[in-house]
Amino acid sequence: MQLGVVGLGRMGRIVVDRTLDAGHDVVAFDIDAAAREDAADAGATPADSLAALADELDDEKRIWLMVPAGDAVDAALSELEPHLSDDDVVVDGGNSHFEDSVRRAEETPAAYLDCGTSGGPAGAELGFSLMVGGPAWAYEELVPVLDAVATGPDGHARMGPAGSGHYVKMVHNGVEYALMQAYGEGFELLHEGRYDLDLEAVAGVWNNGAVIRSWLLELCEEAFREEGVALGTVADRIEGGSTGTWTVQEALTQEVPLPLIYAALSERFGSRADEGRFSRRLANRLRYGFGRHEVQRLDDA
Numbered sequence: 024m025q026l027g028v029v030g031l032g033r034m035g036r037i038v039v040d041r042t043l044d045a046g047h048d049v050v051a052f053d054i055d056a057a058a059r060e061d062a063a064d065a066g067a068t069p070a071d072s073l074a075a076l077a078d079e080l081d082d083e084k085r086i087w088l089m090v091p092a093g094d095a096v097d098a099a100l101s102e103l104e105p106h107l108s109d110d111d112v113v114v115d116g117g118n119s120h121f122e123d124s125v126r127r128a129e130e131t132p133a134a135y136l137d138c139g140t141s142g143g144p145a146g147a148e149l150g151f152s153l154m155v156g157g158p159a160w161a162y163e164e165l166v167p168v169l170d171a172v173a174t175g176p177d178g179h180a181r182m183g184p185a186g187s188g189h190y191v192k193m194v195h196n197g198v199e200y201a202l203m204q205a206y207g208e209g210f211e212l213l214h215e216g217r218y219d220l221d222l223e224a225v226a227g228v229w230n231n232g233a234v235i236r237s238w239l240l241e242l243c244e245e246a247f248r249e250e251g252v253a254l255g256t257v258a259d260r261i262e263g264g265s266t267g268t269w270t271v272q273e274a275l276t277q278e279v280p281l282p283l284i285y286a287a288l289s290e291r292f293g294s295r296a297d298e299g300r301f302s303r304r305l306a307n308r309l310r311y312g313f314g315r316h317e318v319q320r321l322d323d324a
């Protein structure tokens with residue numbers, strides 16, 4: 024099978040490499056020339072524009088987008104549009120908002136698969152978990168490539184119609200936020216608490232048979248091993264947040280309570296308040312107001 028891959032960063036390169044390793048042909052494009060050259064070194068046919076990528080592909084084009092969510096997806100689709108027909112299939116493997124995917128599925132003159140991708144760069148060796156939305160025939164057409172990019176045939180499934188793949192991935196990420204928060208709170212108590220614990224050893228023993236073992240917990244163990252059990256110079260600031268925000272917005276629309284995911288998202292926002300949380304500063308001052316308790320001043324820190 025022949026696959027065009029657009030976007031050759033951390034995730035797109037894995038799509039390229041695993042597809043090539045499975046014996047398929049890859050035509051690769053990225054706006055970054057160095058990324059194109061690297062993909063060529065790995066065995067892909069480089070294209071220096073999206074038009075060139077489309078020209079290089081046979082009829083019944085299969086194209087996988089792995090670019091940042093948002094404008095980059097729309098930009099790539101609008102350049103590809105004149106070269107697409109309804110025999111072609113375009114996959115968006117990035118973290119797009121599911122409503123954007125529904126719109127793009129309607130606007131794109133090809134079958135459109137929205138594909139939630141989980142596994143991160145570790146997927147280079149293991150393969151990804153792929154949650155796919157869109158027409159069943161297009162999903163079936165892509166099975167040889169999905170088998171290669173995923174952990175295998177069990178690593179991908181069609182979730183339903185347009186948008187459902189990215190919808191499932193959005194919720195996956197909400198769960199990811201909450202799990203990270205839960206591990207973080209547990210380890211914070213162990214770190215601050217009454218025993219002098221080796222948190223790497225705690226994570227290690229939990230990862231061997233404990234109810235709460237998981238890949239995220241293995242990553243906790245790795246973090247303590249590489250940064251030290253007090254996390255060294257790692258700052259208390261958490262970036263990201265788009266997919267978690269979408270999860271909470273959707274929960275509000277559906278009136279489904281998600282207190283854990285919302286709390287985890289709030290912690291991220293709170294971590295970015297450079298001069299401390301305004302609400303905590305106000306509470307500090309209010310204690311003086313009602314009880315004449317001493318106000319803690321910034322200079323006191």
Ligand SMILES: NC(=O)C1=CN([C@@H]2O[C@H](COP(=O)(O)OP(=O)(O)OC[C@H]3O[C@@H](n4cnc5c(N)ncnc54)[C@H](O)[C@@H]3O)[C@@H](O)[C@H]2O)C=CC1
Nearest residue numbers: 030031032033034035053054089090091092095117118143
């Ligand atoms: N890094 C991760 O762990 C995961 C990322 N994702 C999603 O996968 C997508 C890609 O992520 P990464 O590979 O991590 O990003 P990245 O920043 O490593 O790579 C993105 C690549 O796309 C290229 N690019 C940008 N605009 C382009 C355009 N218009 N045409 C062609 N190439 C273009 C960039 O030059 C870059 O090489 C994003 O939607 C991300 O949210 C999904 C799951 C996990």
Ligand SMILES: O=C(CO)[C@H](O)[C@H](O)COP(=O)(O)O
Nearest residue numbers: 118141142196263264265266
């Ligand atoms: O999808 C992913 C993992 O499953 C990506 O790593 C994503 O970037 C995680 O979300 P955030 O950047 O908000 O932490």
